[in-house]
Amino acid sequence: MNPPTPSGARISIIGAGPGGLTCARVLHRHGIAATVYDRDPDADARDQGGSLDLHEEDGQLALGEAGLLEEFFELARCESQEERRIDPAGRVLAHRLPGEGETARPEIDRGQLRELLLRSLDPGTVRWGHTLESVSGPADGPRTLTFADGSTVETDLVIGADGAFSRVRPAVSDAVPRYTGVGFLEAWFDDMESAHPELSALVGRGSAHVADGERGLFAQRNSGGHLRVYIMRRVPLDWMTASGLRPEDTAGIRARLLGEYAAWSPRTLRMITENDGPYVDRPLYALPAPHTWQHTPGVTLLGDAAHLMPPLGVGVNLAMLDAAELALALAGSATVDDALRTYEETMLPRSARYAEMLDGGAGFLLEEPDAGELARFGEPGRGPGHGEQGIPGQ
Structure with a gap:
């Protein structure tokens, strides 16, 4: 079959976290429709986790492409850029206060960021209660998504934004996360x-x-x-x-x-x-460092699904940058396959550099x-x- 154009493709994003929602939002701004599938029964089903520091060179850059940077700063806490290093006796060893007007890495609650992104999408973009079981189908498409309730969806592009234990990852890689x-x-x-x-x-x-x-x-x-x-x-x-x-x-x-x-x-x-x-x-x-894969038509990954690393300040920022770059590649390419190649040529070497630098970094x-x-x-x-x-x- 002929490769689909991005504007005419059925695009399925798995996972309604910051990466998946950012991708959907940037696509929407460029007139490209996408559907997000998430296993949670609704947006309020579980606690979304703690605070995130979004960096101006990646996370904030992605929010700019999403047209949400001004709203982000209305919610962000610039004062929370304050950092302290303490010893076990409770003595402060080092203390950093943010400068006046500093916006390099402001904090936002993960739940607030998710709500900001969800509000920016058309109703019905996110399909809740859809737990992905597998991705199948021929390399020349279409791909078939099979969900836990037995339902299936045919799609021209599957974007795995479904985190550490991604159900999309096996379609491109045998890698599994290690403790x-x-x-x-x-x-x-x-x-x-x-x-x-x-x-x-x-x-x-x-x-x-x-x-x-x-x-x-x-x-x-x-x-x-x-x-x-x-x-x-x-x-x-x-x-x-x-x-x-x-x-x-x-x-x-x-x-x-x-x-x-x-x-x-x-x-x-x-x-x-x-x-x-x-x-x-x-x-x-x-994930093993570096985690890469051979180009696979109709399937790609972003964020933790692509490059799960120790929590040393890059995870959500890379996920959102991945998402924005993938959406922009789709908006600027003649075919979906051209877009995936453009995206992966940039994302895979970048994530490999970070993963090798942070390999074993949990002990830090x-x-x-x-x-x-x-x-x-x-x-x-x-x-x-x-x-x-x-x-x-x-």
């Missing part, structure tokens, strides 16, 4: 100024990071007086069940953590002991800072990353 050996436990804190004033003072308005070489804590302000803390440790993947613990056993998990962090001061241990609600287990996965989050790192801490973007990778999701 990095580092696990996060996520803890939530509400009403910071009234309920947790000492912790609020320790963390400041942005983020705070403390580590001793084997374990660490990363605290991150969210909007509305909320805070999230990521408790970071080198642990086996099955550490919880091997310890006889269950996810709902908050007291038992806390006791285990207090034993592991026994040498730390009560001031820093507030990040472990004062949380409002349960701990959420978040093991970190990464647990390292004690040396004098050189502390000296560089005042430079924008030099703190520990929280642009969010692979909290495994859709």
Whole structure:
């Protein structure tokens, strides 16, 4: 069959995260229709995660192509660019305050970013309650999407924006995510100024990071007086069940953590002991570095589906840049296949460079800072990353 033109193609995006929605929005601005399929039953089905720092050279660039940059800055928290590096005794080792008018890496809650993107799309663009099972069909198309409820859809282009454990990835690659050996436990804190004033003072308005070489804590302000803390440790993947613990056993998990962090001061241990609600287990996965594939007509990937890396500040930014570049390639190409080749010629080498640089980087989050790192801490973007990778999701 003749390769379809982008304007006449049936385009299916799998995953309504920042990458998938950005791609749909930029396509829409160029008069190209796309349908987004997501496994969640609706937009409010689950917590969307913590805060994201969007960089002016990629995430903000993508929002500019989406025509949403002005609205983004109405929601973003520039004051949350503040960063602190703390030692286990609770002493501040390094402190960075954003400059007046600095907008290099403002923060926005992941849920707020998703709502901004969803509002920008026509009703019906996102089809909720569609869990993809597989992609099949001949290389010259059309491709067939099979969903968990048995329904199928024929499409000319499948864009896998479905995260760490992508169901689209097997159509182009045999690669699977591997556990990095580092696990996060996520803890939530509400009403910071009234309920947790000492912790609020320790963390400041942005983020705070403390580590001793084997374990660490990363605290991150969210909007509305909320805070999230990521408790970071080198642990086996099955550490919880091997310890006889269950996810709902908050007291038992806390006791285990207090034993592991026994040498730390009560001031820093507030990040472990004062949380409002349960701990959420978040093991970190990464794809082999670099992850590439042979060009496959009618299928491509973006974001974590393409290049799952440790959470060192690049994940969502690369996903949104991928999405914008793919949409622009489709808008500027004669055929869908030409567009995929243009996109992958840029995206794959870029993601390979980042993946090789960050390979094994999950352990960086647990390292004690040396004098050189502390000296560089005042430079924008030099703190520990929280642009969010692979909290495994859709």
